[in-house]
Amino acid sequence: MPARTDVRRRLTLTLTGFGALTVIVMLLAPLVGSTSISLSRVFDRSIPFSDNVDAQVFFVARLPRVIAAALVGAGFALSGVVFQGLLRNPLASPDTLGVAAGATLGAMLALTAHADFTIFGIGVVPLTSFAGTIGALAIVMAIAFARRRGTSSTVLLLAGIAIGALLAAAGRFIQYFADVTDTFKTVQWLMGSLDVGSYAPIVASLVPFGIACAGFVTLPRVLDLISLGDAAAEARGVDVVRMERIALVSASLSTGAAVSLGGPVYFVGIIVPHIVRLIVGADHRLVLPASALFGASFLIVCDLIARTIVAPVEMPVGIITAIIGGPFFLWLLFRGR
Amino acid sequence: MLEARNVAFGYTRGSRILDDVSVSIAPGSVVGLIGPNGSGKTTLLRLLNGTLTPLAGRVSLDGAALSTMRRLEVAKRIAVVPQETQVTFDFTVLEIVLMGRYAHLGAFAIEGPDDVAIARKAMASTGTAPLESRQFATLSGGEKQRVVIASAIAQSSGILLLDEPTTALDIGYQFEIASLLSSLNRERKTTMVVSTHDLNLAAMLCSELVLLKAGRVLAVGPTKDVLTTGNIRRLYDVDADVVFHPRAGHLTVVPVARAD
Numbered sequence: 001m002p003a004r005t006d007v008r009r010r011l012t013l014t015l016t017g018f019g020a021l022t023v024i025v026m027l028l029a030p031l032v033g034s035t036s037i038s039l040s041r042v043f044d045r046s047i048p049f050s051d052n053v054d055a056q057v058f059f060v061a062r063l064p065r066v067i068a069a070a071l072v073g074a075g076f077a078l079s080g081v082v083f084q085g086l087l088r089n090p091l092a093s094p095d096t097l098g099v100a101a102g103a104t105l106g107a108m109l110a111l112t113a114h115a116d117f118t119i120f121g122i123g124v125v126p127l128t129s130f131a132g133t134i135g136a137l138a139i140v141m142a143i144a145f146a147r148r149r150g151t152s153s154t155v156l157l158l159a160g161i162a163i164g165a166l167l168a169a170a171g172r173f174i175q176y177f178a179d180v181t182d183t184f185k186t187v188q189w190l191m192g193s194l195d196v197g198s199y200a201p202i203v204a205s206l207v208p209f210g211i212a213c214a215g216f217v218t219l220p221r222v223l224d225l226i227s228l229g230d231a232a233a234e235a236r237g238v239d240v241v242r243m244e245r246i247a248l249v250s251a252s253l254s255t256g257a258a259v260s261l262g263g264p265v266y267f268v269g270i271i272v273p274h275i276v277r278l279i280v281g282a283d284h285r286l287v288l289p290a291s292a293l294f295g296a297s298f299l300i301v302c303d304l305i306a307r308t309i310v311a312p313v314e315m316p317v318g319i320i321t322a323i324i325g326g327p328f329f330l331w332l333l334f335r336g337r
Numbered sequence: 338m339l340e341a342r343n344v345a346f347g348y349t350r351g352s353r354i355l356d357d358v359s360v361s362i363a364p365g366s367v368v369g370l371i372g373p374n375g376s377g378k379t380t381l382l383r384l385l386n387g388t389l390t391p392l393a394g395r396v397s398l399d400g401a402a403l404s405t406m407r408r409l410e411v412a413k414r415i416a417v418v419p420q421e422t423q424v425t426f427d428f429t430v431l432e433i434v435l436m437g438r439y440a441h442l443g444a445f446a447i448e449g450p451d452d453v454a455i456a457r458k459a460m461a462s463t464g465t466a467p468l469e470s471r472q473f474a475t476l477s478g479g480e481k482q483r484v485v486i487a488s489a490i491a492q493s494s495g496i497l498l499l500d501e502p503t504t505a506l507d508i509g510y511q512f513e514i515a516s517l518l519s520s521l522n523r524e525r526k527t528t529m530v531v532s533t534h535d536l537n538l539a540a541m542l543c544s545e546l547v548l549l550k551a552g553r554v555l556a557v558g559p560t561k562d563v564l565t566t567g568n569i570r571r572l573y574d575v576d577a578d579v580v581f582h583p584r585a586g587h588l589t590v591v592p593v594a595r596a597d
Contacts, residue, residue: 007447088425221446225436227425234388235419236492237412237440282426285447 007285014286018293025297026070029304030062034311068196068261069303069317070296071205073268075258077276077295078216079251080269081288085223086247087153093270094255097156098136098164100266103259104190105171106132111185112178122204125189126260130208132167133256139163141248191316192263194303201261208257215250219243220284227282265318268295271325278332298325338363339385339415339496339528344394346380354380355552357394362530364495367522369543369560370532373573376549378532379420382498385530386415412440416489418499422481430468430476430484434460437491452491459490463517479510486517496528497521503535511535515542536577536590540564548572564588570596 031037037054041047049055076094083092095101106128109115115124143159144152175183196202222243225233230240255269272295273287280286302320309315339362347353355377362368362385370378383389384396387403396403398414416437424433434456435448442448448456460466463483468476473484482502489497499518503511515538521527533539539546539560546563548555550572556563569577569590576596582589 006453011447085425090425221439221442224428224432225439227428228422228433228436229419231383231388232417232419232422234408235386235412235415235417236436237409239408277426281432282428283432 007283010280010283011286011289014280014290015293018290018297022070022293022297025300026066029066029069029300030058032304032308033057033062034308064196064199064202065194065303065307066300067199067202068194069300071202071209072194072258072262072265073272073295073297073299074292075209075212075254075261075295076266076269077272077291077298078212078288079254079258080266080295081273081284081291082216082219082223082247082251083269084273085219085227085284086244086251087157088227088229089153089157090274091270092157093266094251094258095164095264095266095269097140097160098162098167099133099252099255099259100264101164101167101171102132102134102136103129103256103264104132104186105167105174106130106135107189108171108174108178108186111189112174112182114182122201126201129263130256130260133259134252136163136167137248137252137255141252188316189263190318192265192318192321193314194262194299194317195314196261205257205261208253212250212254212257215246216254216288219247219250220288223247223284223288224282262299263318265299265321267318267321267325268299271321271329272298275329275332338400339396339398339530341381341384341391341396342394344381344384344391344396346377346384346389346391353552355384355391358549358552358554359394360385360547360554360557362496362528364528365522365526366545367518367529367531367543369539369546370530370549371534371536371539371546371572372549372555375551377552378549379500381549382417382500382530382532386417386498387411409440412492412494414494415496415498416492416494418482418486418489418497418502420500420502420504422485424473427472427474430460430465430471430473431456433473433484434465434488434491437488440492455493456487456491459487460484462490462521463487464513478505479507479513482506482510482514483517486514490521495526496530499529499531501532501534503533503538511538518542536564536569540588540590541585561588564590 031039035057037057041054042058079094083094083096084090107125110124110128117124119127140159140163144156175186222238225236225238234240273291276287276290276294280290302324303317306315306317306320341358341360344355344358345353346355358381370381372378380389384391390404403411435452438448438452460469463486465483465487468480476484503514506514518529519542522529531542543560545558546560547557548563548568555571556568564579566577566579569575574596575592576594577590577592579588579590
């Protein structure tokens, strides 16, 4: 089977396929909505922008949302791949290490305190949920690093569960004393929304996403080797302790940025890597970029459905990801058996 | 020359798994590590490839301390075959073998045709070529072990450390692995350190033995000198006959009774 040997060829094929899917989805998604617009009018340079309603709807109302969906989908999918590989656990997801509870607590504090200000156009809830994510992971990593020279995946997992439970309890404590409106706002936030409103939050999220991506590009082969076990990876030349740190920091930043932009739609991060593995195999050099592209496309489509299916009412995107993703994954799993 | 000099190691404060152990592995030799469960064989192997750092003493490769070398440099010189290999995701056999090439790849870690050729040759020499596109997880214990050995061969390092490579295998596979290892040593001059509970395998394969008991070296020397009834009694509290077997062409050990 020569098809499985040439990584370069398979990589080109994978990137072309998933890349084309992402580009098509990104171009078509902004065309769909309550006002119908045409792609040719959107890019018609002869009409000034101030008079071109189609272009305004495309660039101002819909494109930011599509870009946000792409970033959030890619961010969760990438950190899902990295957590699954690093913890050698196919059930790991971006929220395995107590991140969900940290992000929720951060958002809840801001919502309950009625804090309402923006920094560089970023709302307070995205900021506090990002801080909550990074804070939770920092505590978990500090515990795991203090315990040993390196990190053991079991220690990391257990520390994550313990810290997650603690932060969730703190969240429930706040919620218990909050009034009903605030609690409802929190619940709404928990279901995720990609209605970012402008390009400012997107631009801001590019900083953590950018740093995370610089880490991710060093990881694919390392994750392949770590899936054989830490000792085996070390014997083949991987500096496991150093690479684990790079992996954890990158995945945390990516998770934090995604949560603050789109809310906790972690399901993308567990399901997309598995769907991609069923298509391209286990090699992380293919899985990592393919997951980013497929995660982006998947969340754009889910958000498209969320904002159109019961229009003018909007469904929370978190509900759609599970309704579409769950059965799709099961179909892939049982296909051909 | 791979050398451990007066090394000590313990996983927790106060307890020593290994104490004052010295071994030198000459190029081209096959050295057996034998000793009861918990005598420190696996720990010594991990010290010898630098994945553990000794609390005292030093491990050196051609004079350079292993602890100062980068993992990539060590991996180009020393490969390891662990007791057992579990894989989390569905990698194929060829993909597993190609992972041995990691230390030789460039920044983007993509193998070229040369790497695939080296991997295929390693699979041919371990009889795993027909398994190339099988999922690693679906193989039998013996097949897995031979694939992992192929992956270690593909690492193209002159030294191979094997931790009980035949423990999980039936006698057919045990024999196959043993002859594979001795042909590797003959044809490629691969230096080997093999930890094992199988004294007959040690007798067949190893030119030298290191006898470990409770973290200390009980005896070290050429196999024919140290594989004796007296040493086996001291090592395992077992009364055994050690006889030269003319058809096998090496010493054989027949355990007779628990020594009291």
